[in-house]
Amino acid sequence: MSVKETAQEVLKKIGGSKNVESVTHCVTRLRFVLRDFSLPNKEEVASIDGVISVIEQGGQYQVVIGNKVSEVYDEVLKELDGSDPTDKIESKAHHKSLFDKFTAMISGIFMPVMGAMAGSGMIKGVLAILTITNLLSEESGTYIILYGLSNAFFYFMPVILGASAAKYFKMDIFVGAVLGAALIYPTFIPFASEGELSFLGISVNMMDYTSTVFPVIVAVWFASKVNMIAEKFMPKDLKFLLVPAIVLLISVPVTLIVIGPIITLLSNVLADAVNAIYNFSPALAGAVIGGPWILMVMFGLHWAFIPIFIANMASQGYDPMMGLLLANQFAMAGATIAVGIKTKNDKLKALSLSTGVTTLFGISEPALYGVLLPNKKPLIAAIIGGSFGGVIAGIANTVQYSFGGSGLLGIPLIINTSGIDNGFYGGIASQIVGFIVGFALTYTWGFKEKSTVDSDDYSGNNTLLNTKINVNDILSGEVVALSEVPDKVFSEGLMGQGLAVIPNDGKVYAPFDGVVTMIFPTKHAIGLTSSDGIELLIHVGVDTVELNGVGFKSFVASDQKISKGDLLLEIDLAVLKQSNFQIITPILITNPDKFSKVSHENNNLILAN
Missing domain, CATH: 3.30.1360.60 (Glucose permease domain IIB)
Structure with a gap:
C-alpha cells in the first residue's frame, strides 16, 4: 500500500x-x-x-x-x-481528566516547534565539540554567528510558543507572537533587576521572561478568552483592526502585572521540587526515572516534565534530570536487538534488527510498539537496563546542556562547554550499561521462541500426546484460527499459541484442574495453570479492558484452586456488542516452549511431550 x-x-x-x-x-x-x-x-x-x-x-x-x-x-x-x-x-x-487536558495542551503547543528546538540544541552540542577540540575559537565571527543561531530559539521562546499556543487556542497566531514578544521587549528587561515599573498607577513586578514557557502559554490562554468576547461583540467591519488591539491592550498589562509573576513563582516551586528529589540522591533518581521514563513516554506523561527541563536550562544552563534518561534508548535498542538475534521468525528478526538500530539514533517507537510491548519481558528488560544506566549517570552527575536528539544523537548535548568532565564519561557509560543490561536480560530471560501452531503438524499418534483441550469446554461458540483475531499481539502469536472462539454464550469454564494464576481487575482476562504445568490465557474480546469491568462478572480470585468444569467468568455479550467491542476471544497456551509440539485439530488444542 x-x-x-x-x-x-x-x-x-x-x-x-x-x-x-x-x-x-x-x-x-x-x-x-x-x-x-x-x-x-x-x-x-x-x-x-x-x-x-x-x-x-x-x-x-x-x-x-x-x-x-x-x-x-x-x-x-x-x-x-x-x-x-x-x-x-x-x-x-x-x-478527559485535568491531567489529560494539561498534557494534551503541552504536547499540542510543543509538538509543532520540537523540530526547531531539537535542531537548535544539536547545533549547540556541535559548537561545544568544536570549541573543546579547539577547532573553533569563541572569539571568532563564525562561533558568534552559530551561537546566536543556536540560542535564538531559546532566547525568543516566548515569541515562538506564543504563536504556537495561539494556534492551539484558536486565536490569531501573530497576536500570540506579539504577546510573547512584549514579555521580552528589550526596554522591559532591565527593570527585572533595576526596579519596578508602573502601569496606570499599578505596580508592575517586572521579571525576565526570556527562555520561559508557562507565562506566555497562560497569557495566550487568557488572551484567547478576551479574543472570544471581543469577537462576539465587535461589529464585523471593525473586527480586523480593533479585536487584536483590544486583546493586546488587555492581555499584556494583565500578564505583566498578574499572570507572569504568579506563574513564574509556581513554575519555580515545581522546578525546585523536582530538583530537590534529584539532589536528595542522584543515583536513586536515576533508578526511579531512568527506566520507567519509557512507560511515561508511552502514556504521554513526559510532556509534563518538558517545561521543567526548559526552566532548569534557562536558570542553570543545564538540566540534571535529562542526564538520567540517556540510557533508556540504548536499553531499548539492546533488548530489541537481542530479540532479533535470538528469534528464528524471519519477520520478527527483520523488524527487531532494523528497529533496534534506529532506536540507537533516537527513533524508538517502532521498536517499542512493534517488538518490546507485544513481547512484554523484553520491555521489562529495557526498563531495568534504563534504570541501571540511570544510576550510573546519577553517580557521575551527568547533566544535559541543551535539547536535541536522543540515543547517539544525544551525546553532544552532555558536553560541558568548559571541557569534557566526569558527567560526559558517566553519560557514555550509562548508555553502554543500559544496552548491555537490556540485551543480556532479554537474551537470557526475556525472550523464548514460541512454537508454531499448525494443524498439519498433528500426526494423530495419540501415544505422543500429553494433553488435549477442547476450547468449547471453555467457551461455547464458533472456533476460528488465531489469525482471525483483529489484534497483532494475538494473531501473530506474540502472546502464545492457540485458537479463538466467537462466543454465543457468555459463560467461561475451567478446562482442567489447577489454579487461577491471574485475573485482571477488569475481569476481561484470566490466566490459569493446570496441575501438570499448562499455562492458559483466556482473553475475552479485544480491547475490552477499556470497559473497566462493565459487563463482566468473576466467580474466582487469583491463587484460587479450580476443578475442571468450574464457572470462572460470566460475560454480558450484549454489553460488549453495544459498546462496539469485538467479542472474539483468544485462548492461548502461553508456555508452548514447555512442550515438544503444540498443535490444533478441529476444536482441540493438542500438547505433546
Whole structure:
C-alpha cells in the first residue's frame, strides 16, 4: 500500500476528514485531535497496512506509522485541504481528566516547534565539540554567528510558543507572537533587576521572561478568552483592526502585572521540587526515572516534565534530570536487538534488527510498539537496563546542556562547554550499561521462541500426546484460527499459541484442574495453570479492558484452586456488542516452549511431550 493509500485509509477509519479537529506528527506517529473519539474502531485502524499501532492518550488519537510518518502526514494534509473547514459535525463530549487536558495542551503547543528546538540544541552540542577540540575559537565571527543561531530559539521562546499556543487556542497566531514578544521587549528587561515599573498607577513586578514557557502559554490562554468576547461583540467591519488591539491592550498589562509573576513563582516551586528529589540522591533518581521514563513516554506523561527541563536550562544552563534518561534508548535498542538475534521468525528478526538500530539514533517507537510491548519481558528488560544506566549517570552527575536528539544523537548535548568532565564519561557509560543490561536480560530471560501452531503438524499418534483441550469446554461458540483475531499481539502469536472462539454464550469454564494464576481487575482476562504445568490465557474480546469491568462478572480470585468444569467468568455479550467491542476471544497456551509440539485439530488444542 502506498503512503497516499495509507493516509486515505487512516482518515476513512477515524471517521473522515470532518472528524479531524487538528493533526500534527512527531518522529513516528500521527497525532489527531478528533471531534468524536467514539467513531474510530481501534482494531480497524491498527490493521491498516503501514500502521504499526494505535494509542489513545493525552486527549489525542495517535496512529503509529514509523519512519514514513512525514510522508503519510503530507498526504493526510492534502486530503484535509479538500474538505470544507466550516462544515462541522456534532461532536460528543470526550471526557478527559485535568491531567489529560494539561498534557494534551503541552504536547499540542510543543509538538509543532520540537523540530526547531531539537535542531537548535544539536547545533549547540556541535559548537561545544568544536570549541573543546579547539577547532573553533569563541572569539571568532563564525562561533558568534552559530551561537546566536543556536540560542535564538531559546532566547525568543516566548515569541515562538506564543504563536504556537495561539494556534492551539484558536486565536490569531501573530497576536500570540506579539504577546510573547512584549514579555521580552528589550526596554522591559532591565527593570527585572533595576526596579519596578508602573502601569496606570499599578505596580508592575517586572521579571525576565526570556527562555520561559508557562507565562506566555497562560497569557495566550487568557488572551484567547478576551479574543472570544471581543469577537462576539465587535461589529464585523471593525473586527480586523480593533479585536487584536483590544486583546493586546488587555492581555499584556494583565500578564505583566498578574499572570507572569504568579506563574513564574509556581513554575519555580515545581522546578525546585523536582530538583530537590534529584539532589536528595542522584543515583536513586536515576533508578526511579531512568527506566520507567519509557512507560511515561508511552502514556504521554513526559510532556509534563518538558517545561521543567526548559526552566532548569534557562536558570542553570543545564538540566540534571535529562542526564538520567540517556540510557533508556540504548536499553531499548539492546533488548530489541537481542530479540532479533535470538528469534528464528524471519519477520520478527527483520523488524527487531532494523528497529533496534534506529532506536540507537533516537527513533524508538517502532521498536517499542512493534517488538518490546507485544513481547512484554523484553520491555521489562529495557526498563531495568534504563534504570541501571540511570544510576550510573546519577553517580557521575551527568547533566544535559541543551535539547536535541536522543540515543547517539544525544551525546553532544552532555558536553560541558568548559571541557569534557566526569558527567560526559558517566553519560557514555550509562548508555553502554543500559544496552548491555537490556540485551543480556532479554537474551537470557526475556525472550523464548514460541512454537508454531499448525494443524498439519498433528500426526494423530495419540501415544505422543500429553494433553488435549477442547476450547468449547471453555467457551461455547464458533472456533476460528488465531489469525482471525483483529489484534497483532494475538494473531501473530506474540502472546502464545492457540485458537479463538466467537462466543454465543457468555459463560467461561475451567478446562482442567489447577489454579487461577491471574485475573485482571477488569475481569476481561484470566490466566490459569493446570496441575501438570499448562499455562492458559483466556482473553475475552479485544480491547475490552477499556470497559473497566462493565459487563463482566468473576466467580474466582487469583491463587484460587479450580476443578475442571468450574464457572470462572460470566460475560454480558450484549454489553460488549453495544459498546462496539469485538467479542472474539483468544485462548492461548502461553508456555508452548514447555512442550515438544503444540498443535490444533478441529476444536482441540493438542500438547505433546
